[in-house]
Amino acid sequence: MTTAAPFLPWNRPSIGGEEEAEVIHTLRSGWLTHGPKATRFEEVVKTALGAEDAFAVSSCTAALHLAFLAAGIKPGDEVITASLTFCAAPNAIVQSGGTPVFTEVDPVTFNIDPEAAEQAITARTKAIVVMHYGGHPCDLLAFRKLADDHGLVLIEDAAHALHASRDGLRAGSIGDLAVFSFYANKVMTTGEGGMIAGRADLVQAARLLGRHGIDSSVWQRHGKRRTADYEVTVPGLKYTMPDITAAVGIQQFQKLPDFTARRAQIAASYDRSLAGLPGLRLPTVLDGVRHGWFLYPVLIEPVGGRSRDTVADMLLDTYGIGTSVHFKPVHRLAAYRYIDCHLPVTEQIAARQLSLPCYPAMTSSDVQRVIDAVHAVWS
Ligand SMILES: Cc1ncc(COP(=O)(O)O)c(C=O)c1O
Known part of the structure; x- marks a missing residue:
């Protein structure tokens, strides 16, 4: 596609x-x-x-x-x-x-x-x-x-x-x-x-x-x-x-309750449709949590020539879909590199994390388009 x-x-x-x-x-x-x-x-x-x-x-x-x-x-x-x-x-x-x-x-x-x-x-x-x-x-x-x-x-x-x-x-x-x-x-x-x-x-x-x-x-x-x-x-x-x-x-x-409900619907569609793709980790919601779904953050393991950055590039260049990254760890930004710290979990997440589109203005066909594109990237 x-x-x-x-x-x-x-x-x-x-x-x-x-x-x-x-x-x-x-x-x-x-x-x-x-x-x-x-x-x-x-x-x-x-x-x-x-x-x-x-x-x-x-x-x-x-x-x-x-x-x-x-x-x-x-x-x-x-x-x-x-x-x-x-x-x-x-x-x-x-x-x-x-x-x-x-x-x-x-x-x-x-x-x-x-x-x-x-x-x-x-x-x-x-x-x-x-x-x-x-x-x-x-x-x-x-x-x-x-x-x-x-x-x-x-x-x-x-x-x-x-x-x-x-x-x-x-x-x-x-x-x-x-x-x-x-x-x-x-x-x-x-x-x-x-x-x-x-x-x-x-x-x-x-x-x-x-x-x-x-x-x-x-x-x-x-x-x-x-x-x-x-x-x-x-x-x-x-x-x-x-x-x-x-x-x-x-x-x-x-409108916030309705916005949140729509975000949750989109997240549930991604959960159902993207589960099981190798090297793709979907977000976990702990018991007792009502998620705000500002982000739908996935982790992409760098295996088989696929990485977070190659996936983001393909989604954009081939399928016209924007994504985002949350975040560049602050201790790696130029203004903060003087601070000495060892944060391996943070670094692992930051190197793999990608935020897929998840917002109320998306139509059902927009959501399907993202799902199809992710499957195509993984095929
Ligand atoms: C976690 C967090 N805190 C603060 C801000 C800053 O928000 P604002 O742009 O309203 O100053 C942002 C913006 O993206 C954010 O993600």
Whole structure:
């Protein structure tokens, strides 16, 4: 099977008339920046998570930066993180003045391993970041206990996992702080955007830092106080989510259960149709997990002239199908190579991992096209 069919991207957002109407309503409302829509978006996410507070920001990276600052990370502090993650968390640790300490992941779920994390704790450790790889929540209770036992701040990088849960606990509901991404390829999107949720004192600190260190928002002051009537109590940054963006988020969030169900359907089709291909390992879902299916991550053993990269090239060049890789391990990136660490499980996964297209905008024939192409590559 070779194809003249149009390119099937690895990911594409699902935006409908509801988002368009909410954005137009916002544009016509006279209030475009962080205001009533952002506050509404914060409320719905906060309620769904059962969090004490939530603050809508310009990206998950901004949320991570605020999380480390709010957690009080400063030079000399160590923060434990997986290396098999996106660079955003380690970058934000460094930008906060801290030192990332890379630890090993679990070979089944690709999530940070609680035992490896425990072994990495030193007198300088201040926080642990757990990332729910691809939408499969990590061992939430184990990490909560670990953080409590050692007096550490637990930060959930739930960029992939809004709507995922484990043992009835929603990803993002157990950390002192949790951060979410609404980047265009995520399980729901606002184009660019993020949220930080969790303990009221820490979210309030993040909110202050994320709006210049000013003690009230422009929306709160609007029409009630003179615009110059404010105080800067800490030297902050500007990370707020505009209402135009929040308008998209409000509508996307309502669709998230349906989006997740469709992602799960696609994953189940892949599970059924790709099982048994030699050297191809499909994802494992642990008992008690509601997977978010941001990713459908497979591992490809480098045997018989086939490797992750040759498969990705064939899917693209011969069948017009986009794929992605999650992730280049951070300790192998130029900015981090100075950190000495030995992470064989991470390296093994990183050399074999490929993410197949898995998103609600895919039609049944798109899904079949991917299945047929993978079979053709293996034939
Ligand atoms: C695990 C993880 N954390 C954080 C981010 C950063 O998200 P954003 O693009 O919203 O800053 C990403 C982005 O892909 C991610 O995969």
